[in-house]
Amino acid sequence: MMHERIATACHHSGRSAGDVRLMLASKTVAPERIREAIACGVRLFGENRVQELLPKAQALADEPLEWHMIGHLQTNKVKAVLDVATCIQSVDRSRLAAEIHKLCQTHERSIDVLIEVNVSGEESKYGCAPTDVDDLLDAVAAMPTLRVRGFMTIGANTTDERTVRHGFAMLRTIGEGARARGVVPADATELSMGMSADMEWAIAEGSTMVRVGSAVFGQRVRG
Numbered sequence: 001m002m003h004e005r006i007a008t009a010c011h012h013s014g015r016s017a018g019d020v021r022l023m024l025a026s027k028t029v030a031p032e033r034i035r036e037a038i039a040c041g042v043r044l045f046g047e048n049r050v051q052e053l054l055p056k057a058q059a060l061a062d063e064p065l066e067w068h069m070i071g072h073l074q075t076n077k078v079k080a081v082l083d084v085a086t087c088i089q090s091v092d093r094s095r096l097a098a099e100i101h102k103l104c105q106t107h108e109r110s111i112d113v114l115i116e117v118n119v120s121g122e123e124s125k126y127g128c129a130p131t132d133v134d135d136l137l138d139a140v141a142a143m144p145t146l147r148v149r150g151f152m153t154i155g156a157n158t159t160d161e162r163t164v165r166h167g168f169a170m171l172r173t174i175g176e177g178a179r180a181r182g183v184v185p186a187d188a189t190e191l192s193m194g195m196s197a198d199m200e201w202a203i204a205e206g207s208t209m210v211r212v213g214s215a216v217f218g219q220r221v222r223g
């Protein structure tokens with residue numbers, strides 16, 4: 001059902017359905033229900049909290065899954081995330097990036113990351129301010145264990161299409177500018193944007209990964 005919604009949105013934007021990956025945001029969802037999604041072919045899951053990521057990844061360790069960290073990450077929890085996640089989508093400040101780099105150096109490894117940007121400027125949201133992205137990217141460019149794959153954002157909390165799309169377009173522009181400046185690799189083209197309520201607008205603005213929760217799992221009691 002969700003794959004169909006993505007395919008339709010891609011079609012309307014003149015994009016190919018294979019250009020947009022589906023991630024399921026599984027916060028508050030128990031492993032048994034995640035298994036139902038796995039049975040439908042989903043392999044990519046995102047968690048917001050380390051306390052949920054670790055037990056679920058462990059409970060589903062028999063499945064060939066990819067886990068991304070998509071929520072605010074405290075520096076003292078980086079080590080645990082590195083044990084299970086293949087990508088940290090919520091890198092939004094140099095102190096966090098430095099901690100990830102330090103641990104990766106210690107363990108002689110690297111990690112995919114996305115730079116989270118608060119395109120709407122809403123105070124309730126985490127993410128680097130658009131005006132601070134250049135400084136953050138300059139810092140991260142000196143941390144070779146962090147492989148920057150692209151950018152992530154949470155859309156503005158409004159049903160106004162123009163406002164929401166403006167934010168998504170801003171993320172796309174930030175990515176293009178960073179690649180043009182050479183501060184991120186030329187293949188750092190990931191744009192993780194679009195959720196249950198705004199994925200069509202995100203796909204129209206170039207999203208390469210939508211993160212869907214409630215449209216698949218139903219309304220959350222909390223989270």
Ligand SMILES: *Cc1c(COP(=O)(O)O)cnc(C)c1O
Pocket residue numbers: 025027048070071154195196197211212213214215
């Ligand atoms: C919860 C969450 C989602 C999914 O939101 P829905 O509106 O339930 O689709 C996507 N991204 C992040 C970072 C989230 O926390």
